[in-house]
Amino acid sequence: MEGRQRRSFTEEYKRQAAELVLSSGRSMTSVAKELCLRDSVLRRWVEKLRQEPASATWHPLTQAAPVPADQASEIARLRQENERLRMERDILELDCFLYLH
Template sequence: MEGRQRRSFTDDYKRQAVDLVASSGRSIGSVAKELGLRDSVLRRWVEQRGARLEPTAATRRPPTQATLPSADHAAEIARLQRENERLRMERDILKNCPAQWRACAA
């Protein structure tokens, strides 16, 4: 039995996730859940980038149309990553399936 493959994320994705935590005012746990990540992973990214979780009044800005799509975009990326993981698992199962069973399944 093979172990789970380690997922890798681009620096751009990590930056967007950290920006979402910093700009939304939501907890790391809630953002991580929305993105399909573990809390500890997102917390490490936030710490590595030195992001402030509670912006000061001077830097805080109300949500605008420019910030809202990034949350939707990040959620869509997370959904697609989960779907991709499921499809890879199904593919791997079918690879190990005997040839005569594949003909019946199709």
């Protein structure tokens, strides 16, 4: 039986994920689930971010100009597709759970 391949993430991704937890007011569990991460992994990233000096902390860029309409529509389409795929995944997980139990 082959083991799962370990995923690797860029430092920027780790920082953005940790910042999402700190700035969104959402639970670490919900953010981890959304990003398909284990709570413990995200918790390490958040703790690392908290330990960094304030000057080294990543801050998201503010948008100076509005998003063009074509990009906004693409973002909306991708969000809808993402939601549909999450629902399909959840249904498949439930089917698998029910089958195994």
